[in-house]
Amino acid sequence: MVPHVATLAPRQGIYVHVPYCLSVCPYCDFNVYVGGASDVEPYLDAVLVEARARAGEMREPSGTIFLGGGTPSLIAPAVLRGFLDELRSILPVQPDAEITLEANPETVSVASLRGYRAAGVNRLSLGVQSFAPHVLAALGRAHTPAQASAAVASARDAGFGNVSLDLIFGAPGETREDWSSTLEQAVALDVDHVSCYGLTIEDGTAFGSAVARGRMQPPDEDDLASKYEAACDALPLRHYEISNWGEPSRHNLIYWTQGDYLGLGAGAHSHRDGVRSWNRKLPRAYAADPAAARDGSETLDDAGRAREWLQLRLRLVDGVDLPEAARRLGHELATNPVERAGLATRNGDALVLTRRGILLENEVVLRLGAA
């Protein structure tokens, strides 16, 4: 029997936020700003200052380092190598740690990828989003489908054994056929991991204001549902989390299992033993005093922490261990309202979402009283 995916999660991780992109995509509401390599280098120095100041927060050696963004592949390989070496000298990191770099296909080459590999990066997450040219254009992406395929090949050439693709479905103008074809091409590239996210319209983005002004239709619920189901049917990889397939991302598993992570950089989020905190968002404000970057925090009480555990655990396809849920919540979980509605079923001691339940996960959380 395959052990529950949660058992693969390390207890400690490190996240480094790189808040720069060459241009900001119209759907993106992450903490990103227009910037290039010249902005990144001084910024990384600030991150190291923060790391030194916060080294004491780590309770054990980290099992992961995740460089997210933004566009972390704006960092030159040699610079990254220096940065990671320094980071590992400041913070304890396990020798076999999963070290992920997010990269945009148009910013990498075999040479740069070799450099990243040599710097210690062992997992590459490519922001491919789609293989349909008009969908890439609608999403404001700068790369072509060919560049995306080439990036995967280059990663293999450079020795990456763990390559992941990010895909987005439901973009304006994307047909069901566009999405099927995107899935087929992703499968054909034989990557180790795929993340699929439905397009969401967020306030403060170009899409957000276009929808608010009636210039753009928000994604259609039925279209999104059908495309999600198409992904479930098409991907020959282990579906281990609502939006993720393949060799599980150990770093993301830390999030879903309430593990500890030290979030470094502008706007980065951290978690340590029930205390969630976040840094100042503006890179300039952050860099002014990186040792005192914390902008806010919240501490969950035991009940809140138990409900959050349940919320997160529901995202994992292996499901919720009901005896453990009862222990954490202090009472048996009333599963009848979700089972009766066909949203979840029992699998031994586990409560597992059905496909319909996965699509209606918020409803499941609300019905289980976990909100």
Next chain:
Amino acid sequence: MPTDQRLQRDFCIVAHVDHGKSTLADRLLEVTHAVDDRQMRAQYLDTMDLERERGITIKAAAARINYEAKDGKTYVLNLIDTPGHVDFSYEVSRALNACDGAVLLVDASQGIEAQTLANLHLAIEADLQIIPVINKIDLPAAQPEKIANELKQVIGCTDDEIIFVSGKTGEGVTELLEAIVEKVPPPSGDPLGPTRALIFDSMYDSYRGVITYVRVVDGEIHKGGRVRMMATGAEHDVEEIGFLTPQPVPVDSLGAGEVGYLITGIKNVREARVGDTVTDARARAPQALPGYRDAKPMVFAGLYPAQGDDYPQLRDALDRLQLNDASLVFEPETSKALGFGFRCGFLGLLHMEITQERLEREFSLELVVTAPNVAYRLYMTDGTESGVRNPSEMPDPSRLERIEEPMVSAMVLSPTDYVGTIMDLCMTRRGVLDGMHYLSTDRVELKYRLPLSEIIFDFFDQLKARTRGYASLDYEPVGYQAADLVRVDILLHGDTVDAFSAIVHREKAQIYGRNMVDRLRKLIPRQMFDVPVQAAIGSRIISRETIKAKRKDVLSKCYGGDITRKRKLLEKQKKGKRRMKQIGSVEVPQEAFIAALQVGEIEEPE
């Protein structure tokens, strides 16, 4: 010592809403120094904020003016203010009955309007001397000659009887005052007879209790005396009596022909009804003054607190409003869809809107108001009769012999260009043309007999829209009439939503049903299962749509470990769920309910 009747003139001003009545009244007070300049503020006679904002007078008041006329004598002019809207025509008629003359005030650019014409008819019925006045002659768009011709046509006066004024500049105001002295007859009551005073208005003051506005017709009222309300039988001691300048000035007595206020310790306006006669409790008049009747509510709606917890506050607020509003009635009712609330009766739509607005503004209540309806009379097959004020109470059609609905006689005044479109509108509202009369070559009066239920929705808005705002409307109830009416129910997932039931004409049932079903389909969010939305007459489904089951939530990415955001989103959804109204197994957001109940969006048949 009461004023000699020969030196008194009791008059009112009959005018359309924005034809400048309040401004002219201000000017009269100013010219005669009834109000200190220091206290002078625009539109003195309107005391409620709401009136000031809406530019309408909903509470009549009065002002006593001393005027030294050109004949050297000082006259007491009592100006009685009249409410200016169709919903309050009974109050208008009482105020008119307290006068001997009426200033007919018409805007020099707008001409005479339906409301004014209706009130003019009331004034003529009450035998008042009419003084035609054309106002706003200072405006660039003024057409005084044209309007003068209209007036001549309507009241049969001559050119030199018409007075031209500007309430804004004060031009013509002295001439008007002279005309009032010359033409309005002095009061003709019996100063020595048994006391009779007409209540033409009343208001509730939280310190003094009910303040009653009266015109003494015969005899006198004394401070410290005991008075009796002849219709209600209530007896009270006169705590204070006085006249209004318009500030209250206490006096020892009010004599025949005098207009003033009366404070007796009455705590509820219901005990001092407009139209009732005040007499001396110890020397009662044998007969009351004519014309009293109960103000009957014509329009009904369910008022529910948006938050169920606010029910006691809503009850207290309605109690408080009722202290000051004898025509507001309410009784508790329970709706499956909306919970506990009240079925309220109003004189008309405006009265309903004002009440709703006051509840929201003065009592900070958030309300859900059902679509307004009228009171129906039911004649059952077993020979019994009953009334229905709430559509959901209508019994099974098989037990009904017939239904009668209230009718109104409506008067529309409009430029002749719009006659066609007005006729179309009245026809779709089941109106029957009763007569047509040209006021001038380009203005026409249309008389229609219409079901009241057809004008309480968006009739007035439609009329204004179709005539670019030029038409005006007035109506009065003219009894009941049988009609082919049916109850249309709206069902959500098989459960009747009582708040959406409506009584409509059989021919319009299909349109009403389709409209509501379509509207609800758009407003109600998708549920966990398919939800049929149906309109039905009895067990017969006349329209049906399906709200397809929800397939997908918005799944947010826990990006970069920001778990807090996702959790807050879920907490927000949980709060939203608590605000949902549960109709059977269907969750309906409050907003959808309110939107579905909005009137004025019922589409006309093509």
